[in-house]
Amino acid sequence: SKATAARVLGGYGVVSEAIRAEVMAAAKTLDYRPNELARSMTTGRSGIIGVVVGDIENPFFSLAVRGISDAARAAG
Numbered sequence: 001s002k003a004t005a006a007r008v009l010g011g012y013g014v015v016s017e018a019i020r021a022e023v024m025a026a027a028k029t030l031d032y033r034p035n036e037l038a039r040s041m042t043t044g045r046s047g048i049i050g051v052v053v054g055d056i057e058n059p060f061f062s063l064a065v066r067g068i069s070d071a072a073r074a075a076g
Contacts, residue, residue, distance in 0.1 A: 009034070 007013035008023040009032070015023075026032075040046040049072055053061040 004015060004019060005023050005026075007015050008020050009027060036047065049068065051065055051068060053065065055061060
């Protein structure tokens with residue numbers, strides 16, 4: 001059911017190991033990826049970082065934003 005899949009993929013509730021394995025196998029087969037926008041509506045956290053730069057054409061700022069992005073991704 002949708003509720004069972006949500007419990008397994010969301011990591012909450014009680015589900016037997018056999019059902020958990022089936023749902024995870026189906027998710028892998030279907031190349032399931034969580035919808036981050038939908039998740040942010042539930043959790044109240046978007047994971048978005050805003051950056052204001054002084055000059056978008058200046059190569060320094062593109063390198064700085066790349067560094068910010070890399071550091072944020074590494075931190076989860």
